[in-house]
Amino acid sequence: MPADFFADISDKGTPPNFFFFDGTTWQGSTTGKTVSVISPIDNTLVGTLPMVSHEEIDRVLATAKLAQPLWEAVPLNKRVGIMHLAADWIRHLQDYLIALLIREVGKSADEAKGEIVRTADLIDYFADEAQSMRGMTLDSDNFPGFEKGRIAVIERVPYGTVLAIAPFNYPVNLTASKIAPALLMGNSVVVKPPTQGGISATHLVRIFEKAGVPAGVITTLTGTGEVIGEYLVPHKDVSMVAFTGNSDTGIGIAGKAAMKPLLFECGGNNPVVVMPDADFAVTVREIIKGAFAYSGQRCTGIKYVLTTPAIREQLVSMLLKTLPEMVHPGDPRSPETKLVGPVISEAAAIRIEEAITTSVKNGAKLVCGGKRTNAMIEPTVLTGVIPSMPIIAKETFGPVVSFVDVSSFDEAVTIINNSSYGLQASIFTKDEGTGLVFAKRLNVGSVQINGSPQRGPDHFPFLGVKHSGVGVQGVRYSLEAVSRLRPVVLNKPQ
Numbered sequence: 421m422p423a424d425f426f427a428d429i430s431d432k433g434t435p436p437n438f439f440f441f442d443g444t445t446w447q448g449s450t451t452g453k454t455v456s457v458i459s460p461i462d463n464t465l466v467g468t469l470p471m472v473s474h475e476e477i478d479r480v481l482a483t484a485k486l487a488q489p490l491w492e493a494v495p496l497n498k499r500v501g502i503m504h505l506a507a508d509w510i511r512h513l514q515d516y517l518i519a520l521l522i523r524e525v526g527k528s529a530d531e532a533k534g535e536i537v538r539t540a541d542l543i544d545y546f547a548d549e550a551q552s553m554r555g556m557t558l559d560s561d562n563f564p565g566f567e568k569g570r571i572a573v574i575e576r577v578p579y580g581t582v583l584a585i586a587p588f589n590y591p592v593n594l595t596a597s598k599i600a601p602a603l604l605m606g607n608s609v610v611v612k613p614p615t616q617g618g619i620s621a622t623h624l625v626r627i628f629e630k631a632g633v634p635a636g637v638i639t640t641l642t643g644t645g646e647v648i649g650e651y652l653v654p655h656k657d658v659s660m661v662a663f664t665g666n667s668d669t670g671i672g673i674a675g676k677a678a679m680k681p682l683l684f685e686c687g688g689n690n691p692v693v694v695m696p697d698a699d700f701a702v703t704v705r706e707i708i709k710g711a712f713a714y715s716g717q718r719c720t721g722i723k724y725v726l727t728t729p730a731i732r733e734q735l736v737s738m739l740l741k742t743l744p745e746m747v748h749p750g751d752p753r754s755p756e757t758k759l760v761g762p763v764i765s766e767a768a769a770i771r772i773e774e775a776i777t778t779s780v781k782n783g784a785k786l787v788c789g790g791k792r793t794n795a796m797i798e799p800t801v802l803t804g805v806i807p808s809m810p811i812i813a814k815e816t817f818g819p820v821v822s823f824v825d826v827s828s829f830d831e832a833v834t835i836i837n838n839s840s841y842g843l844q845a846s847i848f849t850k851d852e853g854t855g856l857v858f859a860k861r862l863n864v865g866s867v868q869i870n871g872s873p874q875r876g877p878d879h880f881p882f883l884g885v886k887h888s889g890v891g892v893q894g895v896r897y898s899l900e901a902v903s904r905l906r907p908v909v910l911n912k913p914q
């Protein structure tokens with residue numbers, strides 16, 4: 421590693437005021453405005469990010485537009501090599517990146533390591549898979565009324581400039597999951613990182629540059645979503661938008677994107693159905709892991725459990741016994757802490773606390789937890805929840821699991837299908853046939869049988885329906901999503 425790899429990014433956490441690299445030097449925003457990134461762990465300043473101006477956005481997008489055809493012309497095998505190098509750099513710098521993630525978004529060391537290792541593996545897998553992307557040819561005479569003589573040569577080509585908007589909860593991984601396929605397919609990329617997580621994401625972009633992605637092909641634009649998101653999304657030089665974040669923001673972006681292609685992963689609010697024949701010990705452990713990992717701040721987190729009152733009683737009693745073994749709330753830097761640390765900010769914690777309090781006022785029963793200290797929310801279990809209560813009517817991105825009583829399997833299916841969300845759902849049963857029947861009746865992206873909702877393994881298709889997403893991710897699907905077909909038809913001269 422060159423000694424100066426991160427020389428202009430202080431290891432004390434404050435990056436310089438840069439937003440793109442022109443091949444020689446970092447070009448800083450001249451607005452003089454910055455946004456502060458505060459650690460959820462101890463409220464200390466992690467660093468500041470520049471708030472770029474509209475004129476600077478115009479300049480960056482113009483450069484990305486000019487650079488894109490040159491990048492597309494780079495042989496695929498070279499682009500693949502650059503991606504593998506980026507993955508190697510990530511592994512090489514993993515301790516640095518892990519420390520940054522812990523401080524910036526409050527992950528535990530294990531969670532942060534998981535994100536970094538997974539990111540390097542994902543980039544490698546993308547690069548390998550890109551090698552097998554193929555075009556095709558079609559003959560005209562298959563279709564009634566057509567003779568032989570026309571041949572469509574169908575290639576996969578980039579859209580142009582992809583705007584990648586990533587969330588705070590996986591600022592490295594969910595930024596890389598957009599950058600790598602877009603670059604491999606020949607697009608230029610403009611990254612709009614989250615504010616919280618923006619410093620980690622900016623380091624990732626720097627790694628892609630150091631691995632050989634030329635100046636202008638990849639750029640970071642930082643600032644608040646309201647200030648630059650509004651201007652960036654409808655910008656004429658943005659060809660496609662890849663976004664992960666909450667559903668309300670996604671709906672807003674989709675509205676502004678007009679006819680641009682979208683690849684969105686939005687809110688989850690994922691339900692679990694527990695059947696009478698389920699292995700309750702396994703089920704309870706999966707519910708705890710699914711609901712409380714990274715303090716419930718995963719779009720694939722378990723948000724509510726649908727089952728009969730009798731089963732709920734058994735599950736809750738087992739859950740209360742298992743909870744202290746699997747969950748130790750605390751400072752994510754402490755090896756004693758398991759699954760639950762502070763949520764991303766005190767403001768987020770206040771919103772979660774309000775959703776709990778209002779739901780309890782409306783009749784939900786607090787079985788455990790519910791209290792807030794600064795950005796910490798105690799692991800919380802609620803029973804007697806109904807779908808209209810705020811704790812599950814909207815996705816609560818926090819360490820809370822709600823039990824909703826139902827009298828039948830059909831009622832559970834109706835509740836799930838009536839939700840505006842549709843990312844994933846799980847069913848726990850020893851009868852896989854029941855699981856398959858359940859899966860076929862649900863309007864959600866994926867269904868898990870005897871496992872909690874999750875995105876990985878990352879080559880599986882990952883998608884949400886309704887307000888949970890647009891398009892399909894997962895290695896090959898993402899490569900397809902950031903490119904389009906270009907048929908060129910060879911007509912036989914008459």
Ligand code: G3H
Pocket residue numbers: 589590685717718719720873874875876
């Ligand atoms: O928060 C959204 C992520 O895509 C969830 O990924 O299931 O691996 O935690 P995960």
